[in-house]
Amino acid sequence: MGGSVEGSVGLDLKQSGILVIGGSGGIGSALVDRLCEARATRIVVTSLRPSAAGAHRPGVMVESVDVAELASVRSLAERLKGLDISVVINCAGVNGNRRLRAGDALEIARREMDVNVFGLMNVAAVFAPLLAGRGGGTFMTVLSFLSHVNLPLMASYCASKAAAHSLTQALRAEWRHHGVKVCGVYPTAVDTTMSSDLQGPKQSPADLAANMVAALAGGDEELFPGDAAAAHAEWMRNPKEMERAMAAAVQG
Numbered sequence: 001m002g003g004s005v006e007g008s009v010g011l012d013l014k015q016s017g018i019l020v021i022g023g024s025g026g027i028g029s030a031l032v033d034r035l036c037e038a039r040a041t042r043i044v045v046t047s048l049r050p051s052a053a054g055a056h057r058p059g060v061m062v063e064s065v066d067v068a069e070l071a072s073v074r075s076l077a078e079r080l081k082g083l084d085i086s087v088v089i090n091c092a093g094v095n096g097n098r099r100l101r102a103g104d105a106l107e108i109a110r111r112e113m114d115v116n117v118f119g120l121m122n123v124a125a126v127f128a129p130l131l132a133g134r135g136g137g138t139f140m141t142v143l144s145f146l147s148h149v150n151l152p153l154m155a156s157y158c159a160s161k162a163a164a165h166s167l168t169q170a171l172r173a174e175w176r177h178h179g180v181k182v183c184g185v186y187p188t189a190v191d192t193t194m195s196s197d198l199q200g201p202k203q204s205p206a207d208l209a210a211n212m213v214a215a216l217a218g219g220d221e222e223l224f225p226g227d228a229a230a231a232h233a234e235w236m237r238n239p240k241e242m243e244r245a246m247a248a249a250v251q252g
């Protein structure tokens, strides 16, 4: 995807209150930069650590939240009361990069599930009703191409992203009729610290951010940005072949 940000159909970014959860991360901060370029003026950015989100962008409000804790998400919503948030973009996530044979695989998997799966449920439980209550809005989550096929080098991360993808489908079913557009983003590797151990081509965070902003403005429900479009088509053509290709990295 690409094209003009301004003048797109659907969402008027300049008029919207936009919450970027995980906005201190590689993808989140590129997204905030792109939203600023698109002249969005009411942006709230959150990180897990209170000082991580960077106050370097004028007009961007900085908050902290732990998505794994429902009380923390509720408290964030309370602090944002009156801002008329109409777009919630969840870029928060963790990847322990563990295969199932690792000694600490269970502990790592629990944290990935807490943030990537229960974190999504917590954010949706608090913000989807608020979006519906104001007459509608957009709820976007950064999932992964690996929501569709497991890369055993990061097995439990992929499982968490598959679960989050499934929840995203259910959220769409629950909230569509209340005016909430639920959107999933499915990138392949993106060049951030999260993927620093991974070899091979990576999409730049700036490029992904441009794709996401275009998808927001255009109202897409699913976005396969950059190389993810071809990877998804390939997976649809022969899922078993792709499963075998992913498995090859841990065989022997």
Ligand SMILES: NC(=O)c1ccc[n+]([C@@H]2O[C@H](COP(=O)([O-])OP(=O)(O)OC[C@H]3O[C@@H](n4cnc5c(N)ncnc54)[C@H](OP(=O)(O)O)[C@@H]3O)[C@@H](O)[C@H]2O)c1
Pocket: 021, 022, 023, 024, 025, 026, 027, 028, 046, 047, 048, 049, 050, 052, 065, 066, 067, 068, 091, 092, 093, 094, 095, 115, 119, 142, 143, 144, 145, 186, 187, 188, 189, 190, 191, 192, 193, 194, 195
């Ligand atoms: N990088 C890739 O190759 C890639 C590919 C596909 C999908 N994704 C997904 O894209 C999203 C963003 O990834 P990224 O590459 O930007 O990773 P990143 O640079 O590591 O950023 C992760 C973000 O999540 C926040 N976070 C972590 N745990 C949190 C929690 N419990 N509560 C609230 N915020 C929390 C971090 O806050 P702090 O800064 O305070 O720690 C940071 O803002 C993730 O969901 C990831 O799974 C990434």
